[in-house]
Amino acid sequence: MIKKPSRTEFRNVLGHFKHMYFYELHRREQMEKRSQFLIPVIAGLLAAIFFLTSHVSGEMSVTFALLLFFSLAFIGGTMYWTGLYLWPRPYQTIHSSEKLKDIFLEENKETPYHFEEALLDQYAEATDYNQQINDRRNKALSMSTKFLALTVLSVSLLTLYQILKIVIYS
Numbered sequence: 001m002i003k004k005p006s007r008t009e010f011r012n013v014l015g016h017f018k019h020m021y022f023y024e025l026h027r028r029e030q031m032e033k034r035s036q037f038l039i040p041v042i043a044g045l046l047a048a049i050f051f052l053t054s055h056v057s058g059e060m061s062v063t064f065a066l067l068l069f070f071s072l073a074f075i076g077g078t079m080y081w082t083g084l085y086l087w088p089r090p091y092q093t094i095h096s097s098e099k100l101k102d103i104f105l106e107e108n109k110e111t112p113y114h115f116e117e118a119l120l121d122q123y124a125e126a127t128d129y130n131q132q133i134n135d136r137r138n139k140a141l142s143m144s145t146k147f148l149a150l151t152v153l154s155v156s157l158l159t160l161y162q163i164l165k166i167v168i169y170s
Contacts, residue, residue: 021130
């Protein structure tokens with residue numbers, strides 16, 4: 001037979017879920033801070049690719065074409081994963097103070113334990129939902145950062161190739 005938790009045990013569990021709920025909201029803010037650099041860097045890399053390709057005279061060499069292909073493929077991957085990260089996903093929140101007061105007054109007709117149970121359910125449900133969203137967004141941000149590193153590498157090689165070509169042929 002499962003015994004009903006004591007009020008102290010219940011409050012400890014409620015405190016844990018409350019902490020987890022706010023942790024997931026904090027985690028979302030941390031990801032937002034980490035992602036601030038993505039759009040300007042992507043724009044800069046696209047500008048660099050455009051600049052490098054606009055100064056190609058005559059036929060394009062196989063090496064240049066391959067480097068350009070990889071640069072465009074990697075920046076495409078970066079934009080795809082960044083788009084998945086930035087795609088709006090609603091986060092679950094707990095009820096407002098007024099709504100919680102109404103629930104408490106309604107539930108308190110029976111026992112305060114039911115109100116705490118309802119609050120625990122809200123925290124647990126919102127935390128689980130927000131954690132799943134944060135996990136998906138974190139994966140997309142991580143993949144975007146990996147593709148961004150590959151893009152920087154390929155654009156750097158493309159730039160180096162163009163510089164060497166200018167130095168050798170001048």
